[in-house]
Amino acid sequence: MEHVDVAVIGGGQSGLAAAHSLLREGLRPVILEASGQAAGSWPHYYDSLTLFSPARYSPLPGLAFGGDLDRYPHRDEVVAYLLRYAEHLDADIRTGHRVTSVRQAKEGFELDLAGGQKLGAGAVVTATGGFGRPNRPALPGLETFTGTLLHTAQYRTPVPFAGRRVVVVGAGNSAVQIAVELARAARVSLASRAPVRLFPQQPLGRDLHFWLTVTGLDSAPLGRFQRRLSTMAVIDDGHYRAALAAGRPDRRPMFTRVDGPVVTWADGAAEEVDAIILATGYRPDLGYLAPLPGALDRAGRPRHRDGTSLAHPRLAHVGLEWQRSLSSASLRGAGRDAARAARRIARQLRAR
Template sequence: MKKEVELIVIGGGQSALACGYFLRRTGLDYLILDDKETCGGSWPQTWESLTLFSPAKFSSLPGFMMPASVGEYPSREEVISYLCAYERRYDFPIERGVRVTQVTREDGVFIIHTEEGQQVKTKAVISATGTWQNPFIPEVSGRERFQGLQMHSKEYQNSKAFEGKRVLIVGEGNTGAQLLAEVSKVAQTVWATHKQPEFLPDDVDGRVLFDLATAKYEAEKLGKPFDSSRYHLGNIVMTPSVKEARGRAVLSSKGRISVLEETAVVWENGERDEIDAILWCTGFGFATGHLSDLVSVDVRGRISTEETRCKDVPGLWTVGYGGWTGFASATLIGVGRSARQTVKEVVDYIKEIK
């Protein structure tokens, strides 16, 4: 690995690849550092039955269309295949198995520190590490006393570990609904949610949501009102598995947890259910701990940015972490806009400091 380059991109998933696409013709000497040993970003670690919410033609990175999927929506394996093909197509300079532990800055130069003890100097940094390495479990009274199996959705691969058990599924988002649908086929399940889950109409998928989010984004930029009453963008998408679970009448939440006991959950209304396992579908923070020596990072991993540019550290950008780093930047179809603008800003910055 080189000891000094003009730009380091930290992360090797979809956001890093989108940046790589726009970096190809800049003439910059850059490296993408990926802590994974193989291509595909975090997708190889996700659960086996995971699919996208949108058809393939609405789920592509810039410059290269995702091939049509076998099913209605691309499967995990199809997404992995696409990301690997994208990487091969553009032959990005990727160093694999390199975990960045810390980024420091001395005299205007960034120093990238790796778990292997390597150091790389660079003029600019794009952090594109996503959320997968920072799973979130809320503080719930009694969680440490619970004696059964506890698993975050990050660790979930399939329902085998829960067969025949009484399982508490926690989380009202898409992950909670999808894993409830799957686990309820082999186990007795109860669903805990902070608020009552709300479901989108059956014909609304990720493509429709992206179009709505785009309209909302454009309206906000122009200072115009936007009517979001028809669809709430945070509601649960009715994927085929969730529709099937609805038919079995398992999509019913018991509300909020009051306390966990050694072998049971106690609800806010005082009811008590014996359980053997808990599956936490409670989301992720942002995997930005490697930036904590450079800039203030909050408890969920967020830093202060203007679009993708860090407000407090010249030469640092963050791509693909969600709305705070650019509109729809955590999606395959949406990250291209953020990546294009970021690369333009990086090129201008490096020209300026030369």
């Protein structure tokens, strides 16, 4: 059985950043990517998605985005950037290699791959699965809905919804962005338990990420107060505020029930709708770690502190939401968390 220094599970932004940091520590990582290219989930996001941070604040370590650094790169630009980054990275990237389980072994870990292969590794970095499972809340009667029911993971473009009655559930960035986009072609309501919280994209004339960087808040360990402030805040250049004020889409309290095609609103009004889109976030999907005792909690979330497993010192995570800071799950934060994980793994392997 082949044995490697470090197996990095996932070849998206977090896996590429992890490999870069591990190489700087003198280790030889192997990236195991299930898909056919090292671009992570980006190719599967909706067509109009753009970064909320400008290009100057968004690169992975060692390679700038290039071009106008004040632009907000769209989805396809990010995909092209990640593929370019993978080409420049002197790492062993193996696409089409899906990890199905990770187990303890005498010399670290043993990984099972979907094709029946096995791989030994002195350490493991998980860089995929943090957002692997779409969250579908148990809304009353939703299972009876007879129209089109999608999670944002399945949404691509407003074209199929033209002229239809659509409800988007959620109050975060994706919910507002998709609802406003859809409202140009359909009759759309944004349904949420709490009001939409808008935050200016350029306070005092500078991009929000300039202020987060100069104050250190973007990379600071995430305290409870900071996390509460950042949760569900929608970054807005004024476009979303104007659209909501004009009722395109209109924002309503969460509906109370669904009966077949009929949605009943909090004020008692009922109407037929054609589609419901759930912009309700994701949950971790790291079932491949289940064979490792103590690696996951009962809900399937990784047990860790700042990305290092509480049960296995040579198991690290990169790219988890709220892993350590406000930016942990983003392009701009992946490099910082990856560097910390690589240093700790290098110390563990040298000690061995």
